Amino acid sequence: MTMNATQYLINFDNINDAVLDTPIYRIFSLEKFLTSLNENLLFFVKTKSWEDPFEAFLLKQLIWAEDGSENYPWEEAVGENFYGQCWTFLKESNFLWKIYAPNCDGVLVRSSIRKIVNLFLEGQDDRGKFYFGKVKYWPEEKIKEHFENKSIVEGMLNENRLTTVLHSLFIKRQEFKQEEEVRLIYVKAYGGIKDISVIQNGYAHERLHLFNELVDELIIDPRLDDLRANIIKRLIIKLGFIKPLRKSTMFDSPYLKLRVSKLGTS
Helix, strand or coil: CCHHHHCCEECCCCCCHHHHCCEEEEEEEHHHHHHHHHHCEEECEEHHHCCCCCCCHHHHCEEECCCCCCEEECCHHHHCCEEEEEEECCCCCHHHHHHHCCCCCEEEEEEEHHHHHHHHHCCCCCCEEEEEEECEEECHHHHHHHHCCHHHHHHCCCCCHHHHHHHHCCEEEHHHHHHCEEEEEEEECCCCCCCCCEEECCCCCCCCCHHHHHCCEEEECCCCCHHHHHHHHHHHHHCCCCCCEEECCCCCCCCCCCCCCCCCCC
16 A cells, blocks of 8 residues: 555554455445446445434534624535445444345445555545545534534635545444444545546546455345345356355354263163
């Protein structure tokens, strides 16, 4: 990894091989995964569309004059330039399967921080920038106190506003700490391409196949029966995926070796 790429890693105290090789995970619905794999696309969404009211919260605020006489709303274009995708350090979790694959048809992708760096953070161009970072979990009062600080507010009205918004996208309320979330954020440059809701293979780099480069392993939803899971496996392989692929064993019945001394006869 070049030194240039480290500036795009957010909230990491140290960057070393152990950190770069840390596994990260993301659950896709089956439909979105198959579409992404078939079309060699990685889907992003505008951060302002995130459902939690404390997600992308800064863009939803008005900035007021100190005497309260008038306010200065964000330029609409600012909110249009941030796109995101959420990952996690959690290998598997029942609540994540339920949230991201409510139809019991999820596909869990295992990748690593190093692969994110190689595919998205290295060699960026002037059409926009990718950032990857850990989410910080703060109490609600700390979030308010931090962003109501006058120096922070004034920075929102000058050239620091994009940086301020970017860092706010890596802050979440402490009630969500169990998610152990990390995020890949794309900040589109002004005057850049109109729609980056999908990131196509080759946008950041020329690559052979986005998912074969990005993914170390795929894990099929544990709630699927074996017949459907095997059909999905065959379809994924047919679409060109060559990495390890298996069904989760999270909900398999345990096999216990229950043994006792040989019982004597009476």
